[in-house]
Amino acid sequence: MRLITSSGKTLYVWKNIQLVKSRIALFMLLLMLALALFILNKVPYSSLGLFLVPISYGLGVYSYKSYLAWRVGFLGEEAVKEVLRSLSDSYILLSGLVVPPNRGDIDYLVIGPNGIFVVEAKNYGGRISCDGDEWKKIKVGRGGSTYNLEIGSPSNQVKRSSKVLKDYILAHQSDVFNGPAPHIWVHGLLVFTNPDAEIELKNPSVEVVDLDSLCDHILRTKSEYSLSPEEVERMGSLLSRI
Numbered sequence: 001m002r003l004i005t006s007s008g009k010t011l012y013v014w015k016n017i018q019l020v021k022s023r024i025a026l027f028m029l030l031l032m033l034a035l036a037l038f039i040l041n042k043v044p045y046s047s048l049g050l051f052l053v054p055i056s057y058g059l060g061v062y063s064y065k066s067y068l069a070w071r072v073g074f075l076g077e078e079a080v081k082e083v084l085r086s087l088s089d090s091y092i093l094l095s096g097l098v099v100p101p102n103r104g105d106i107d108y109l110v111i112g113p114n115g116i117f118v119v120e121a122k123n124y125g126g127r128i129s130c131d132g133d134e135w136k137k138i139k140v141g142r143g144g145s146t147y148n149l150e151i152g153s154p155s156n157q158v159k160r161s162s163k164v165l166k167d168y169i170l171a172h173q174s175d176v177f178n179g180p181a182p183h184i185w186v187h188g189l190l191v192f193t194n195p196d197a198e199i200e201l202k203n204p205s206v207e208v209v210d211l212d213s214l215c216d217h218i219l220r221t222k223s224e225y226s227l228s229p230e231e232v233e234r235m236g237s238l239l240s241r242i
Contacts, residue, residue, distance in 0.1 A: 001087040002236075020067040027060035077107055079193050080121045083214050084108060090229065091218075092236040099242060102164045104157065109165070109239065111232050115223035117187045118165060119214070120158045124151065125196040132203050155206045158188035168242075169235065176235045182225040189217070 034056055037049030077095075084093055091112035098105045108119040127138040129148075133155050136148040166186045173181035188206045191214055192199055201208060209217045227235070 001085045001091050001093050002089055017067065020063055023063040024060060024067060027056050027063060030056040031060060077121045077123075077193075079211060080108060080119065080191055080214070083211055084110060084119070086215055087112070087218065090232070092232060094236065094239055097239060097242065099161070099164050099168050099239075102161060104161070106161050106165065110218060111227070111235050111239075112218070113227050113229070113232065114219075115187055115221055115227070116165070116169075116184065116235075117189055117218055117221075118158055118162045119189045119191060120154060120161070121191050121193055122154055123194045124192065125194040127198045127200065128192070129200040130155070130202060130204050130208070133205050154190050155188075155204060158190055158206045162186040162188040169238075172238055175238050176231055178228065178231065184225055185223055187221060187223075189214070 030052060034049045034052035037045045038053060040046060040049070081093070081095065084091075087093075087110070091110055094109040094111075095107065096105045097109050106118050107121045110117040110119060124137060128151070129136050129138055133153045135151050135153055135155070137151050138146055139149055140146055163186075166184060169176060169184065170181055190204075190206050190208045191211060192208070193211055199208065207217070
């Protein structure tokens with residue numbers, strides 16, 4: 001597997017993680033200052049400390065939860081990258097690709113002799129249910145009752161990214177293909193990276209695979225049109241310039 005480009009997404013995620021860590025440190029310092037003011041037991045310092053303690057504590061907890069969310073997502077995507085690296089050098093990997101007019105990015109794009117693959121990584125844990133394009137996270141309340149949390153539609157996201165990517169490639173077909181543009185299909189794959197996830201699938205509209213079977217699934221896939229090594233290279237070069 002050749003990683004011919006790595007977008008600014010990894011740097012973007014890293015910067016956000018560092019930013020949240022800085023906020024945690026700031027709010028911890030504020031909390032210690034607030035406690036110190038409160039312990040002084042002198043007006044108005046004690047009143048100010050009493051006011052700042054719950055605020056700094058609440059902001060610190062919120063920032064810590066945000067840090068965990070960024071870090072878990074980052075580790076999940078890095079796990080996908082490491083798995084994909086086991087593919088041979090006849091495949092090209094691009095990450096964090098934003099194809100206009102899409103605003104969202106494609107986590108990973110794999111281009112190889114047997115096709116084009118959009119890989120979307122999700123690190124949701126717990127029970128996740130899918131019915132077509134409707135996805136929900138099932139939570140259990142304190143009394144044992146269950147309720148649903150909306151998590152958007154990862155399958156619609158994959159299909160939208162695949163459609164936009166296909167349109168972009170066909171719009172630049174002369175830069176990629178040896179002859180007239182063939183009938184190409186972009187394979188959309190949804191990968192859940194959290195080992196604690198319990199996925200309940202009913203009529204999924206995209207392929208859902210686990211991390212361990214991702215590469216085997218790609219290798220087993222057959223497309224109507226086989227890309228030549230030159231076309232793989234040119235397509236990767238075209239998309240790396242977006």
